Amino acid sequence: MKKVSHDIKVITDRLLRSWVRCRRKAWLDRYGAQEQRLWTPHRTLQLDHQQRSFVAFMPQKPGRGIGACITGKHGVIGLRLKGLGPSGQLLESHPSLLERIQGKSIWGDFSYRPVLGRQGRRVTREHRLSLAINGLLLEHLQGAKVSEGLAICKTKTHLTIEHINLEKDRIQKELKDSLHKLEEDLRFKDPPPITSDRRKCVICSWRGVCNAEAIAEGHLSEVCGIGASRRKILHELGINSLDSLAGFDPETLKKSLRVYGEQHSDIAHQIISQAKAQKNGNIERLDPTKALPELIKAPGVLIYDIESDPDAREDFLHGFVRVEKKLSGGWDLKGAKYHPILLLFEHREKYSWERIKCKMKKYQNWPILHYGETEVLSIYKMAERQGESKEQLKLLQNRFIDIHARLRKHWRIPLNSYGLKSVAQWSGFKWSQPGADGAKALLWWRQWRDAEHQSWSRSNSLRWILQYNQDDCLATWKVAEWLFEQDQNHS
Template sequence: MQTTELQPDAEPCWITDSCLFQYHRCSRRAFLDRHGETSLRAPANDYLLKLRQDSAEHRQSVLHSYQPLSEPPSGDRLEQAAATYRLMEQGVDYISRGVLIFEIAPNLSLLSSPDLLIRQPGNAYFGEWHYLPADIKFGKKPKLEYQLIAAFHAYVLAEVQGRWPETSLLILRSSKVCEIDLPKQLPRMEELLQACIATLSQPQIPEVFISHSRCDLCHWFSYCHQEAKQQNHLSLIPGITPARYTHLQAANLTTLRDLSQAQPAQLASLPGFGEQVAEKLVHQAQAALMNKAIARLSPHSPYGFPLAPEDLPTTEIELYFDIEAAPDKNLVYLHGVLVVDRRRQSETFYALLAEDPDQEQAAWEQFKNLVQQYPEAPIYHFCPYEAQTVKRLAEEFGTPLAEIQPLLNRFVDVHKCFSEAVTLPIESYALKHIARWIGFDWRDAGANGAQSICWYDDWLTTGDRTYLEAILRYNEDDCRATYHIKEWLVNFAQTFWP
C-alpha cells in the first residue's frame, strides 16, 4: 500500500488544544493540518459555518454572565501568553481567551487557550489565589474529547501557576456546567498527548481511513477519499469500523479480494464481529469487486429471500414520507408526502410547511389530515427517524395514542427492508448512496439535510422564498428517491417470489 510522505516543519513544534482535539478524532487530520498542502483543503460548507456561528454565539452568551471579564490584547502567541500571565498576577476575576504556554522540551511547547480562567482562593505563584479553566461547548453532553481537552487545559495551567486546579469545567448548552474527573482523565490525556507528538514528529502521513460520520465535514475529506478510492481501502466498506479494521489487519485480510474470499466463520470469532456482521462484510467485499447487487439469502424464509410480498406491499395508493427538521431549534419545519396513485397513474407531492416556527403544530395537523384521507395506504419512509418523530410530535401536541397508533402501523421502513435483503457496491446505505446507485439523482447537486437546515435559517433571516423553494425541491426528491428505491427493491425481490 502506497502512502504519501510529507516532511515535518523545521520550525518549533506547538501542540495546541485544537490540534490535540483533532488528533483524538483523526490522527491523519492533525498531521495534514500541520504538514499538508493547504491548496488541497476544501472550504467550509454552509452547515459547518452555521455550526461555528452557533457555537460562537453560545460562547458569547455564556461569557456575558462572567463580569468583569478581562482579555489579553491581540499579538503573537508569546505576547498573548505574557499578557495572560500579567492578568493572573493582578488577580482579575475572569480571563477570556487567555493563552498558556508550557515548554516541555527544546522546540516543543504546549499551548492551551481555555475559554475562561476563573479565579479561585488558594495559594499559587501569584499569591493567595489561583485559577481553574473552563471550556464553553455548544454540545449537549460532555463528550470524551471535550473532557480530554479540559484535562489538557488543567495540565498546562498547573505548570503556569504552580498549582493544580481542583477541577476543569465544561459549560455546555443551556449553561449546564460539568466538572471533569481529573484523576481519571489526566492519564488518558497524557497518553493521547504522547501519541500526538510522536505522529506529528514522523515524516510519514498516517494511513487513510474513511468514516463518514466523522469525515464528511472535514476539509481534507475529498483529498483522503480520493486516496482511499485509489487504494480500494477497506474503510470504504460499510460496517468496517476502525476497531474491526485492526482485527482484519491482524488476520492479514487487508484487501478487498482477501475479504471477499474469506469464510464468514473465519471472521465471526473476531472481537466485535459475530456471524451476521462477518457475513455482511464478506458480501460487501464481493459486491464491490463484482460491482453488482447481491441478494442476502435466508434459509428461514419460504422464498429463500428475507422479504415477503407483504413486507413491501404494492397497493393502488402509496404514500412516501420525509421530514425536514432543525435539531438545534427542536423544530420540525416540513412534512413532505408524495402520493402515488396507480389507478390514476399520478404522483402528487404535498409540502406541509411551517414557514414560521410558530406554525409547527399547524403543519403537523395538516400532515395528519392528509394521510387520514388514505386510511389503507402504506406510508413508506427511509430510516426510523420519521416514525420516531411522529411519535414525539403526537405526544408534544396531544394527539391521542388511539389516533396515532393505526397511523404508525402503516409505516414501512424502506432502509430496513433494503439493508436486510440486498448488498450493494456502495460506501454507505444512506438514501443518496442507494438512490444514486440505482440511477436516481437530486435536482440540486449540493442539497442534503444539513444544507436544508441552513436554507431554513436563511429564509427566516432574509424572507427570500428561493430558500424555501430549494428546501421543497430537496424534500420532494428525498420522497421520490424513497419511491424509486422501493420500486427497485420490489423488482429485485420478484425473482424470488412465486
C-alpha cells in the same frame, strides 16, 4: 512509515483536538495540501452552539485579551496562551472563554478558569484534554493553580454546567501521553493510516483525500458492514483488503470467526458476498417476495422526511411529498406536491401535530414512505406526547414503510453504504443543491431563525432548507421506485 526529522515547532490545542478525533487528521492538518480540504458545516455549528451556551452562562459581555485579565474582567476571550508542555514541548492554545473566580493570581485577588461549550450528550476526551491544555498554560500565565475547568451546554430548556477536575493524576497523565504521541505522529514522513472508525470521516474536512485513498487501496472499511472492531479481527486473520475478503471461502471464514463470537461468524457469508458485489458491481436478490407489495393497489404515496436539531432536541421540519398514481398505472411524479410543516417558535408542537394528522387523514389509504428508522420513531414519540390512543399509535406505525429496511431485506447492491445519499445517487437521483446535507440544513435553519425578519439571507436560508428537504423526499422516492420496478420485473 518513515520517520524524518520534521521540525514540529509548536503544538496547538486545535492540533490536539484533531488528534483526539483521528491521528491522521492532526498530521493532515499540519502537512496536508490545504486546497484539498473540504468545507464542513460542523465547526460553524459547534461555534454557534458554543456562543449560545456562553451567552446563557455569562450575560455580561466578556473582555478581550491580556488587558481584560489585568483589569479583572468577569469573562475573557481572544487570549493566546503559550508555554512548555509536560515533556518540554512548545505549546499554544486559544481558550474559548475564561471565567473569573475567587483566588490569587499575579493580577490580584482573583484568578481564571477555562470554559468551553460542549456539543453532544456527554463530556468527551476531546473536551477534557482541551480544558487540560488550557489549564496548564493558564497556570503559567496567571501564576495560580487551575484546579478545574467547565464544560457547559445550552439546550432548549436549560444550561448544563459540568465541573472537570484538572488536578487529577489521570487527566494530567492523559494530557502528557497524548501530547507525546501526537508529537511522535507528527515526526513521520507519511500520515497515520485511515481511521478504522470511518463514521468519523463523514464530518471531517479531509474526507475527500481519505475516501479517494480508501477506494484506491480497496480498504476493508470500504466494505459495507465492516466497522472498526470487525476490521481489526479480519486483519488478525490476514484479510487486509476488499479483494482478499471477496476471494475468501465463506465456510472457512465462518469457522475462524467463531472464536470471536457468534455475532461475527453469523455474518461471514454476508460480508464476503457484499465484498464480491462491490468488487464486481453485481446486484443480488436476497428475498424472492415483493419488496413493496403495499404499492400495488395504493392510489398514491406520501413520502416523509424530517430535519432535526440535535442540540435543541427538536424536529424543526416535517416534509411530505405527495405522489399520485396515474389512471394508466404509472406514478405522476410531474404532479408531485411538496408540503412542508415547520415547527415555529410561536407554534407549539400541538399545532404541528394537528397539521400532520390532517395531512395523513386526507390521504388515508396512502402508504407513507421514509428512509431509515428516525422518521417513524420521531413521529411515534410526537403522537405519544400529544396523547394519541394505543390504537391510533398502532395504526400510525402500520402506515409507515421504511424503504431502507426493505432494501436491506430484499437486495444486495454494490455500494459501500446503504445510506440515502449513496443509494439514491446510485439509482440516478441528483440533489439540486450539490454538497447539501443534514448538517448544512441545520446551519441554514439556525441562520434563518436568528436573522432579522424579511432579510435577504433569511428568505434564502429558508428556501435552501425546504429545497433540501424536498430533495430528500424525492430521493427516497427514487429508491422506492427502483424497488417497485424490481418487484415488477422479477414477478
